[in-house]
Amino acid sequence: MNQKMTIPRFRLPQFVASLGQKLPQWPHSLVLTGALNAALKLKLLPESELALLEDKLFRVRVLDTGGEALYTFRSGLFRPVFQATREPDLAFAANLSAYLQLLTRQEDPDTLFFNRELEITGDTELGLIVKNMLDAVEWPNLPQLPLLRG
Template sequence: MNIPNFKLPALVARIGHRLPQWPHALTLVAGLNAAAKMKLLPLDSLELLEGRSFLVEVLDTGGRASFTYRDGLFRPQFSAPASPDLCFRANLSAFLQMLARQEDPDTLFFNRELSIEGDTELGLVVKNMLDAVEWPQLRGLPGFSQQAD
């Protein structure tokens, strides 16, 4: 099953902007820390994230997750910094396509479906780190191809 390119109605983002954003950060940080603990994220790459701030914004949901990496853990930031070190912005469909490995970040970026702002070198570290991750638990689930990669 392919994830189609879609955009949620503007009303969803207007409502989403008004909701508390910290649950998004807590959820994302929990997932990243679990991946790190399972050694899915390379330690040498994680060390390059030390003290850096990140923002992930899902444009068509109005959701934002702000976090940092400090002392070996991803940690939520309950208010987004004025200028994070690295910011990813896209609609929900683009993030789902990346997770399913249906599209790679480069393709989404060049098709203007993914915006990456901030420290270019840090962006490459994160991209390469995520590209190297094998997501065995996703294989075999409905909607996730056995031939993802």
């Protein structure tokens, strides 16, 4: 039996975000830039568009976890930013479930944006470039994990 996993829309309890906001945020930036650089190395990101990201500041907030990642793209690599000295050129904010739905391609950014589940602020043109880059990613086929039954 081959079933596709569906990520339900959920919101973590408020206390999770309250705790998460009190924790250091730099690990999020390290993890996200590590994943983005791995995608670069695997040639999953369209290289022709990367120059348009040069020296831009990005912020990704996971609202219901209280987590935030800041990063930039410079000299061919995504780099964590530990202390922003200016407002980001492009910022995303959503609950964890929306990001998981994006990652699994269960939902597209436009649908989440128009349903007010994904907030995008900053440079509109840069936002379209990033959206088109993400849409162009050819994710490798991963084996289906069997669903656990209780």
